[in-house]
Amino acid sequence: MADPVRPEVIDGQGIAIRPFEQSLPIALLKAREAAMRRFRPLLADHDLTEQQWRVLRALAATDGAAAVGEVAERTFLLAPSLSRILVNLEQRGLVERTTAEHDHRRVDLSLTTEGAALVRHIAPGSEAVYQHIEASFGAERLRRLLRELHDLAAIDLDAGDTTAEEAS
Amino acid sequence: MADPVRPEVIDGQGIAIRPFEQSLPIALLKAREAAMRRFRPLLADHDLTEQQWRVLRALAATDGAAAVGEVAERTFLLAPSLSRILVNLEQRGLVERTTAEHDHRRVDLSLTTEGAALVRHIAPGSEAVYQHIEASFGAERLRRLLRELHDLAAIDLDAGDTTAEEAS
DNA sequence: TATTGTTATACTCTATAACTATA
DNA sequence: TATAGTTATAGAGTATAACAATA
Numbered sequence: 473m474a475d476p477v478r479p480e481v482i483d484g485q486g487i488a489i490r491p492f493e494q495s496l497p498i499a500l501l502k503a504r505e506a507a508m509r510r511f512r513p514l515l516a517d518h519d520l521t522e523q524q525w526r527v528l529r530a531l532a533a534t535d536g537a538a539a540v541g542e543v544a545e546r547t548f549l550l551a552p553s554l555s556r557i558l559v560n561l562e563q564r565g566l567v568e569r570t571t572a573e574h575d576h577r578r579v580d581l582s583l584t585t586e587g588a589a590l591v592r593h594i595a596p597g598s599e600a601v602y603q604h605i606e607a608s609f610g611a612e613r614l615r616r617l618l619r620e621l622h623d624l625a626a627i628d629l630d631a632g633d634t635t636a637e638e639a640s
Numbered sequence: 641m642a643d644p645v646r647p648e649v650i651d652g653q654g655i656a657i658r659p660f661e662q663s664l665p666i667a668l669l670k671a672r673e674a675a676m677r678r679f680r681p682l683l684a685d686h687d688l689t690e691q692q693w694r695v696l697r698a699l700a701a702t703d704g705a706a707a708v709g710e711v712a713e714r715t716f717l718l719a720p721s722l723s724r725i726l727v728n729l730e731q732r733g734l735v736e737r738t739t740a741e742h743d744h745r746r747v748d749l750s751l752t753t754e755g756a757a758l759v760r761h762i763a764p765g766s767e768a769v770y771q772h773i774e775a776s777f778g779a780e781r782l783r784r785l786l787r788e789l790h791d792l793a794a795i796d797l798d799a800g801d802t803t804a805e806e807a808s
Numbered sequence: 809t810a811t812t813g814t815t816a817t818a819c820t821c822t823a824t825a826a827c828t829a830t831a
Numbered sequence: 832t833a834t835a836g837t838t839a840t841a842g843a844g845t846a847t848a849a850c851a852a853t854a
Contacts, residue, residue: 497672
């Protein structure tokens with residue numbers, strides 16, 4: 473189904489490879505960086521890193537409490553990273569960790585009143601960023617882009633080993 | 641033009657904010673991670689980090705030599721990061737640094753013969769990854785996605801301060 | 809004085825493994 | 832034995848500032 477090599481372009485040094493500008497990972501990185509540039513000052517005002525905000529946002533979206541593992545998955549953070557972030561957020565009084573009743577291995581997370589207040593305080597600014605992006609880029613276009621990104625992420629999950637074989 | 645807050649959803653705790661799943665930065669992050677997951681083993685086989693590969697790839701795409709600043713911009717790396725990466729790549733004999741003749745402040749970069757050979761060696765595997773993505777996701781769809789990502793990154797460059805004002 | 813690039817430093821995240829405590 | 836989380840550790844990148852050399 474896939475020809476071994478079908479380069480779109482031969483580059484300056486006679487190497488058969490796609491143009492650097494068509495690199496998907498870099499395009500995703502740049503788009504992400506451009507988007508984050510607008511969110512970052514918002515978070516910096518409250519001494520939040522991007523990842524800390526992800527955690528707060530995930531908990532805000534949760535009705536009640538969520539286990540650490542769940543939050544790790546939703547925020548796309550590794551457990552060790554999340555653990556350290558939780559220490560920080562707990563010390564700052566934004567998040568609460570409580571051992572689950574029925575299963576003492578599990579730790580449930582929830583926003584404190586302060587944590588919820590902080591999210592509520594930041595939310596309008598975040599919404600404003602989206603409004604701006606929608607205004608310049610197009611609301612429908614943004615929705616479509618989000619769908620495509622989700623699909624790309626999902627599709628890429630299956631058949632993870634074809635590459636390695638063809639590459640060796 | 642933009643209503644202060646027009647939440648699409650009120651979340652579990654009564655906070656007016658977009659659903660976590662519709663977060664653009666996270667969607668971009670996950671898509672990127674999914675794509676990189678396929679490239680990473682390829683690079684790991686040759687002890688290359690993603691960023692080191694970006695530099696090699698940028699130089700491969702260059703006809704002749706490129707200044708450090710140029711490469712920093714194209715690879716989306718900060719100068720200090722790039723400097724350290726260059727030390728590494730130079731020690732491994734993959735990249736060459738030479739002071740520019742007319743301007744002794746400038747340092748020109750180029751692939752060594754070995755560096756070019758390495759890129760040439762990895763290229764087919766990289767191309768295979770793209771073939772796979774195109775096969776599952778659609779070639780035309782991928783092209784369109786790349787265009788949209790470029791547009792998003794570009795659009796977001798202008799009018800950088802609206803946010804900060806509305807956020808405070 | 810401005811520019812190009814490097815070095816210094818502090819911080820954060822990623823990633824893997826080892827460990828603790830439950831179950 | 833397996834699972835949920837945490838801790839330890841190594842490594843790398845980001846970001847800012849300070850610096851050296853050159854223009």
